[in-house]
Amino acid sequence: MRIDRIVLTNFRNFESGELTPAFGANIFFGDNGAGKTNLLEALFTLCLGRSQRGARDVMMVREGNGDFFRIEGIGHIGQPSSEQEVKLACAYQKGGRKKITVDENPVRISRLYQLFRIVSMAPEDVSLFSGSPGTRRRFLDLHLSQGSPTYLADLTDYNKALAQKNSFLKNSPGMECPFDPLLIQLGSNIMKARHNYIEFLNNNAPDYYRKIAGEQSERSLSSFSASYKPNVDFETPDEIASCFEDKLNRYRPKESILEMAIVGPHRDDIEFTVSGFPIKGYGSMGEQRSAAVAVMMASADFLEEKQGEKPILLLDEVFAELDPSRRENLAALFESFEQIFLTTAVAPPAVLYDNARVYHIADGKIREG
């Protein structure tokens, strides 16, 4: 899959702008604050309907004149032998709702998840280790939703049912919530999928971590691991539903007092460790960034395994603060992707740079070459 053309209007610091990206690497050069990351955000929003930085729609409207933004694009999905052209557009008007179209037909965001898949890497990814459990759940949901439309549907329904339950607990304290059986059913599906995904990360990320960190890290050969900390303990995935029900029964009085649902996957977490210690607080910043990239690379493999096609990579300043040999190690991993977009202040390693399409970003203008 790839994006062949993207046109921006009133998006962030771009009054207007157009890119015709190539196969392989597309590099955005520019000073800090020139808006390189905004271009990655436009690509992400075009393909998945929202900002990878969690920015609200209104924040993406260009300051000053105008009260809307628009992103339009053309891309291809599927294997080269049977690829299919797709026309995407995402438009937002202040005070209104974002309008997303595929081939000029209005669609819901969930439809986008069935077309393009994206893995985005940025310096902020270390918040996977230092941030809240909510940050880690958003990471899980972003990749699992792209890997499986059913996961996204289950998650959407779970959240609706959860809102109903919280309302029920406020109005009918002490009673068994009629939404519990549905929450058990959907929540078990969600936890099973998360269990499998984290197991995949655990099997694949350590190898990437070793490749990126190379020989230089004393701890590079020590074990990196990701372990699922589900809110409901279980031995095997088949037991999730019954364990979930048991726990709900035990916690019913507590939920009733708190007037809040406190049992279920909305309270899940993941623990990342190196040599058995949490990465947060133990690993250096360089190790944390290597570990974050390893997790994202494994996520890209997960999406490829699930959907039979490599996702598009968005790489925001991933080479910054790395020594030359680590840069080489990292660049070698990206080589096999069909399409990559990367922002950088300095030239990346030759393996990416040699055949790349280069854009210079300055003063809200995009200049190719």
Place this chain on the structure above:
Amino acid sequence: MYKSAESVGKLVSQLSRLPGIGRKTAGRLAFHILKISDEEARELAASIIDVKEKVGNCSICFNISESDPCALCTDDKRDKSIICVVEEASDIIALGKAEDFNPLFHVLGGKLSPLDGIGPDDLYIKELLSRLDDSISEVVVATNPDVEGEATAIYLNKLIKPFGVKVTRIARGLPVGGDLEYADGVTITRALQGRQEL
């Protein structure tokens, strides 16, 4: 200054309280009513009053009906061992289109939705349970396939099971005439989750 008649204003505000009618549409309807003949206007008013006076709920199944019990509950040709549970009386019309399916019905009067202030006591659930005797062998739950309809179905299943009555759920998923090839992954996955033994 011209002031439109007070009675017209009253009609507009009454009409705009109907579902799906905004103030603008209400105005158009009111001026249309002004133009129709006296006889037509009387017929319209009379049929509104008629509906209110004659149509009520069947005290067994809560279907809308002019008689109590309703025509469905007293129809001898129906299979009286099956009760099909629906959210609204209007759903009976849709299910009535099915061939070889002539069950008794039960209207819940909505679906569970605490966010809208609707809990189990606000639906005709106790009345449904009171209908479950030895003559009933199956309850078919035909609530909508959205989150609230699904929660209502699962909740009813849990309540009814102890009565020793089989509870089934209408399959959700593939639209008739829809090609498998074009059905999206979610629809197919969920249809497969609800698959039945042949």
